[in-house]
Amino acid sequence: MKFSEQKGKFVKHCPCTPEAVSCGYYNLNLHTGCPYSCSYCILQAYLETKEPVFFTNLQDAEKELLDVSRTQKYLRIGTGELTDSLALDPQTNYSRKIIKIFEKFPSVIFEFKTKSANIGNLLKLKKVLRNIVISWSLNPQEIINREEAFTPSLAARLKAMEQVQKNGYKIGIHFDPLIYCQNWKPYYRNLVREIARVINPGRIAWWSLGALRFPYSLREHIFKHKDSMLFEGELIKGYDDKYRYFKPLRMELFRFVKQRIYSDVSRDLPLYLCMEDKEAWQELLPGIEPGEESVNRYLYQSATA
Ligand code: SF4
Structure with a gap:
């Protein structure tokens, strides 16, 4: 792990992918690199160095945020x-540094997204x-x-989620990537049931x-x-040169998981799709206007409700 100055921009509009309905998210790149090395992680192909880097000029990040x-x-x-995160x-x-920054921006929603159970600093506040929002x-x-x-x-992870929820934080959930494999249905059915046991649906900011x-360049890592x-x-190789499941297979995954969430957790949840087109949105989430502005507003309001 090293500490260094960020020479480029900290704040970037999420690039999403052409043809997909963007959710209007922004990325704040205060640190890069991850020790977990998951098989599907595109950072393993994108980042020049595998060593995590933490940027030190946070006052510049704050100025960008203000703009x-x-x-x-x-x-x-x-x-x-x-x-x-x-x-x-x-x-x-x-x-702690990040929370200090966002204390000054009460109308901006900041999300920690993790696979860890490192919530010690959050619980101490x-x-x-x-x-x-704390997301898993x-x-x-x-x-x-x-x-x-x-x-x-x-x-x-679920224990950590339960603890921060008890502490008063809103929770985000990301089923991303959903992975097709033998037995995927019972696997995801059980996952949703386990989440349902710990989560208060009214405290979910987004899912x-x-x-x-x-991308093709990830194959050696996989x-x-x-x-x-x-x-x-x-x-199949998509229009953005990334490999993804054939669309009927993706839709089958989404339909099944959505139904499990609706029946085991709640029907009244802020679900959204990452990197899918208008057609997929219209079929799976017909209550939401599939456009960047409307989706972003919907998720923002859900997180602040
Ligand atoms: S849908 Fe996913 S990739 Fe697209 S803008 Fe939102 S977070 Fe980024």
Whole structure:
């Protein structure tokens, strides 16, 4: 791990992908790199260095935030694009610095996105800010064992989720990537049931569904994971040069998981799709206007309700 100055921009509009309905998210790149090395992680192909880097000129990040927040009424932003937001938090305590920054931006929603159970710093805070969302990327334990082998267990993540929820934080959930494999239905059915046991549906800020996708350049990294199941579903090269499941397979995954969430957790949940087109939105989430502005406003309002 190293500390360095960010020479480029901290705040970036999420690039999403052409043809997909963007959710209007922004990324705040305060640190990069991740120790978990998941099989499907595109950082393994994108980042020049595998060593996590933490940027030190946070006053510049704050200035950028001020500029962007003046132009965006419903700003949602997070540090989870090029890193896991909390994986190294016990060593760096960056979450404390981040929360101090967002205390000054009460109308901007900030999201910590993690697979860790590192919530110690969040629990120590006396005051819970209403504009902070703590999100977990979740997969069934059978998939964690093979694709996310260096991450905390599902049980540890759910326990952490339960604790921060009790403390008053809103929770985000990301089913991303959804992975097709033998037994995927019982795996995801059980995952949703386990979440339903710990979550208060009224405290969920948002819940994303995104299917596996990766660039060709990631294949060598995937091959290092000998037990990987990433090639069990039929993959095709998309218009953005990324490999993803054939659309009927993606829709089957989304339909099944959505139904399980509706029947085991609640029908009244802010679900959204990551990197899917208008047609998929219209079929799966017909109550939401599939456009960047409307989706972003919907998720922002859900997080602040
Ligand atoms: S849908 Fe996913 S990729 Fe697209 S803008 Fe939102 S977070 Fe980014």
